[in-house]
Amino acid sequence: MYSFSDTSLQLQDRLVRFMDDYIYPNERAHAEQLDHADNRFAPLPLIDQLKDKAKQAGLWNLFVTPELSHFADHPGLSHFDYAPLAEIMGRVLWSPEVFNCNAPDTGNMEVLMKYGNADQQATWLTPLLNGDIRSCYCMTEPDTACSDATNVQLQIRRDGDEWVLNGRKWFITNAFHERSKILIVMGKSDPDNPNRHQQQSQVLVPKETPGVELVRPLSTLGYDDAPLGHAEVHFNNVRVPLGNMLLGEGRGFEIAQGRLGPGRIHHCMRLIGVAQRSLELACQRAESRATFGRPLSQHQSVREDIARCFSEIEMARLLLLKTCRQMDQHGTQGALDLIAASKTTVPRLVQNIIDRCMQIHGAGGLTADYCMAEGFNYARWCRLADGPDQVHEMTLGKTIIRRYADQNGAAS
Amino acid sequence: MYSFSDTSLQLQDRLVRFMDDYIYPNERAHAEQLDHADNRFAPLPLIDQLKDKAKQAGLWNLFVTPELSHFADHPGLSHFDYAPLAEIMGRVLWSPEVFNCNAPDTGNMEVLMKYGNADQQATWLTPLLNGDIRSCYCMTEPDTACSDATNVQLQIRRDGDEWVLNGRKWFITNAFHERSKILIVMGKSDPDNPNRHQQQSQVLVPKETPGVELVRPLSTLGYDDAPLGHAEVHFNNVRVPLGNMLLGEGRGFEIAQGRLGPGRIHHCMRLIGVAQRSLELACQRAESRATFGRPLSQHQSVREDIARCFSEIEMARLLLLKTCRQMDQHGTQGALDLIAASKTTVPRLVQNIIDRCMQIHGAGGLTADYCMAEGFNYARWCRLADGPDQVHEMTLGKTIIRRYADQNGAAS
């Protein structure tokens, strides 16, 4: 029904081989390096080695789209062509960093490519594209529901030649990572602006700036997601030069809108990868494990569960691909309905798919012996990341009602 | 992501106009003619008038595929190109007959096109293609689970120059319809054949043949589905000439396999049409109805329900289109996994979608004032028609397990 470009197909082949050669065989090593690390947020030697190999293999910065390809070593991939690549990476949750394709760095690089000036790009974008540093995006706050981005409370006040930041953020991925050097911070610079979409600005804050306080790491369902992690970060009279403003004062909301579309579907792509791998694991388990005198694979209910997983993965993938195509052709703004549909549907489906696959494994299915438990946490988290599903369903429902409510009687 | 042929697009336009001009405005008239009919299984004058108009509009026998197009007045439509047309027809459940595209006649015509000889085609196929007569497909039996087609028990015995049929069938759609003239009957002609897929034959039985007993109409969830209906039919020493055998003795299972793939996806296409229309109705209701001081459309839970309906319809449609494409390119046998996925997923999704849309309507949502209740029944019935979901999930699960169980360790 759909076909990927030759470029994408070749990259898929190459990526599959890379996964077979370097990623799957290193899963245990990765777990052990992390388990025995003195500092769980330090870079892992293994990752650094693999990053070099990925660069050499031309599997680097694949997330860059054609219109931004002057920043990359390749001609750019449409969302549609990138989707199967991100899905493959999603099969091992730590692998996207190996290809410099991990959140939130990809989204931050896009922000810098689209909205950064030459200075900002030279200082921060170049090392990010090289994979030399990591970055943070500071949006969510503990005290307000930031699913409504206009709720952001962190204060950005001008004082002479500097912006002064005060406020609290949390769920700041990468903040504890030792290589993380730069924070993009969303806050309110003009709280009294009558246009509530022009009250916000985004400012670049080097992590080492005095007043940036990493309060504590946060876990989700028991996972600290090291070495990236999610941190609570306080900004106590943090001062940066005026030149650290992105795009312009009062344009923070605009940047946020531009950033979030691709971010959401990248999560969905990777989730489909975890789901697909969980299904494959469940099939292998069903064949190799016997209860009550028969292999699991001969139990009718196991077959039904497998069948549902297959059908749901197919549907999730198709919805996502359609969303990608729509974004490629009409931009984020022209695909808001499908982005919302994917954002609210794919993580929920994937959570249930993995839940079933874990169950087929018995108690071992919940352990770190498989990718499933961590993938389950990822899916569960994506139902809240970038705003709870309910917020997106509200907007989507409103759009759909408006679309059909005025039809003439013939359709009724 | 996908695009229909120009032919399909033009037909979609024409069909939408036909629905607007002739079908929607006649929904009430159709209901009244049926309500006041002396015989609910007699042809409705309205349908006959509309059939003429549809023929004139070139909206006739659209289900015919390119490789069988010598039987039609058009060059044939792939499953993929036919899908949106069947979806549009599905918005009014009695409308497919207007376009000579209703089950089970389409499947029966396909059987005659593919497996009938010239005589059989002249006698039965031509009037069917003209819409002059209707037909039945006699597979399901009350006494055995015919989801396993080899279970069929009806006896087909040769006696001199005749086949003699004895046995009981039920859920024989169209049997009570006054214009229904011909039954395709599946039975066992060689019960001792060691190959259990060669024990069955299919025989053409004119409805008026002595011994064909229409025992009673059956209802599903209160619906008699008149004027087509579902009947219990007994065959008591029914005698037909040897020439009435289709394709050849012992080839009944083969015919059944060939027939069922398209039949299943045609149901799914129409179901998506009902679901889509239910969603549109729910949007209109949400906007026009107020409770507790606000229109329903402003209630968060209504918006969530609408959003889920939208996402699920998108996914169901995409899954179905991919299935069609696969069938077009690789035949039914090359698309068994996706056919099973569609067959088991689409009706279940649609049942839930309509359930929500009825709920948004309040008590009126369950009445015949809307298409929803009957569509709900249709979806529910499709979860059992051509075999319960569980049977197809069993086969699909088995296939998927086999596909992935042998992967090497790298993927695990």
Add this chain to the structure above:
Amino acid sequence: MYSFSDTSLQLQDRLVRFMDDYIYPNERAHAEQLDHADNRFAPLPLIDQLKDKAKQAGLWNLFVTPELSHFADHPGLSHFDYAPLAEIMGRVLWSPEVFNCNAPDTGNMEVLMKYGNADQQATWLTPLLNGDIRSCYCMTEPDTACSDATNVQLQIRRDGDEWVLNGRKWFITNAFHERSKILIVMGKSDPDNPNRHQQQSQVLVPKETPGVELVRPLSTLGYDDAPLGHAEVHFNNVRVPLGNMLLGEGRGFEIAQGRLGPGRIHHCMRLIGVAQRSLELACQRAESRATFGRPLSQHQSVREDIARCFSEIEMARLLLLKTCRQMDQHGTQGALDLIAASKTTVPRLVQNIIDRCMQIHGAGGLTADYCMAEGFNYARWCRLADGPDQVHEMTLGKTIIRRYADQNGAAS
């Protein structure tokens, strides 16, 4: 965990025997009398015969509670003690009328017992208690969402010695029933009253009063629920004497509140009966039907479905019994949370339970050969009757939030 009174236990025994002796053996006869009736809303001879037998067996008006027992021939049964009796009756949906325990007559009798004056009781209550006439309760309107009872629009205007009614109602059960003689009609008598709960009145309207127009029967899914039925009823300048006011002007809302609690849980009791019988049927089917070489009962997924049905029926029954106990001890007002919990939970559970049981039966499961399809319709309808689930969940949610929101920190 709980124990019924000896009286209830003895009545349960007697009722089970009555069902075995007279109800189950007459299910086919009932269906046939109805199928062949000239008028589907005429009393069935079978029902009349069985009513006599039930009276003789002392199985009559069992719904009457102790505080109203002076109206009955027995000392009254608490809701708790009545629950298992109503459950048994629920196994055959037409049977409650045999015991004069069917909706809406029971609720109407309660209204007359509690709020009627001596004249009103003599004229209408006595023949209702005798089972000589049937009655209607006219609340729901097609044009407004009457789940908010204050929305009622039907106009009750005083004109001299008469009340004049104008407006439209629908879903008026029993209205077409030939023996139905009296309508209790809720309307607005004082639309400008600042207290919106005192704007409504309830008035007794003999069905034969000029201006009472039975517009049409309504169906839910495909059921007309004959011989009771659900009607759309218009009131066109309907005039009744002032003495037909119930309780007093402006007290209509109060009556509605008093009536609805028991009505809702009676539905739930009967639904549990249908669900229980469906489960038993599914068990029998699972044992007697084979597919793919094994009885259904040996398929793991069938066993899982049966297990879930069992567990859910247990839970639904327990929730309902607790609700009954609470009502017995603290009245409807003291049990609003549990009534709402039962009202929104039991029908949904039962709908799903029956759905599974039908599926285990294959195509036959949807037909009138079993009680399941009609029970499914009953459960579906109860999710809208007396207000959609969502309305009750709104109220219940609000109550629960208020209950826990103020707890001190210790509990958090």
Add this chain to the structure above:
Amino acid sequence: MYSFSDTSLQLQDRLVRFMDDYIYPNERAHAEQLDHADNRFAPLPLIDQLKDKAKQAGLWNLFVTPELSHFADHPGLSHFDYAPLAEIMGRVLWSPEVFNCNAPDTGNMEVLMKYGNADQQATWLTPLLNGDIRSCYCMTEPDTACSDATNVQLQIRRDGDEWVLNGRKWFITNAFHERSKILIVMGKSDPDNPNRHQQQSQVLVPKETPGVELVRPLSTLGYDDAPLGHAEVHFNNVRVPLGNMLLGEGRGFEIAQGRLGPGRIHHCMRLIGVAQRSLELACQRAESRATFGRPLSQHQSVREDIARCFSEIEMARLLLLKTCRQMDQHGTQGALDLIAASKTTVPRLVQNIIDRCMQIHGAGGLTADYCMAEGFNYARWCRLADGPDQVHEMTLGKTIIRRYADQNGAAS
């Protein structure tokens, strides 16, 4: 509907006060002691202090039933009377140990009370009842599906005056706990016995015995459940005296049966406590958090979610209480159907309840700031502990089918 004994009611009061005074205020301290522990499996000073207080308060060993009360300082509590106490403890997952009521120690103490001889009781039961040591129950194996207990593979071979154990176990809770001193090990002592329920024995193995190898801790989702933990344990030629056999050779299966009933319902009791607390937290959040200009509590979908949580908790609790009552009156063997119903229903309901409550909290809902994420993991784990739900549903389904399949036609 049900009432607890005065003893239970008084204990509930006392326990609620203890939680308010000592447990809730120490939740943060507990988390910090664990986070900063050098060894996460060492006893926490806080727990030791609280244990002393609980003993003084008479809140100690409350799980002991009346027939075993000679082992306790109190007259014993029925399962029914204990249920609300365990529910209260369940609100803080680490609190049961404070009252010496935590799994698996309670189950192990029961085994020793019921099946241990005087020597075994003096050596191991007494310190366990005092809370001085901890214990393990070694049933589950990595290589076989031990949901079928006869599958156990660990070898118990007699060699002179000793039993020699060889094999692998996993999910051995408490194994890494520093105070854990004794393992009850299930294995096969007579693999060729024609009665497959007499092949197993259970043997007491001091943890310090040579050959007992603690291989690694296991996590579920992201939790290590320290300081109890779940371990993989290998037995390499582990030798214990003949006197360490429990009850007698070949009676291991019998012991396992006796142990598992109460264990399963204790988990359910505690899960209901977590669910109840999650609901309360969600109510508080709904009231204190605003999005889009209104508190969450005014969003219709939040109210619906809260309403469903309330109803489902009620039902889960009622099912469990009925199960307890049945066990109290008819023993584990007489309550197998209800135990299976609780075991398969309660964890699933609770998982979904907590999932909704976390969602209402936004991203913070997944963190360790609340009890919910850990409770979610507990519920998820209970769907596999003591055998996956599917195994219990298989048995329950079989029982129910047998119960109803033979009913006479009257009921059908």
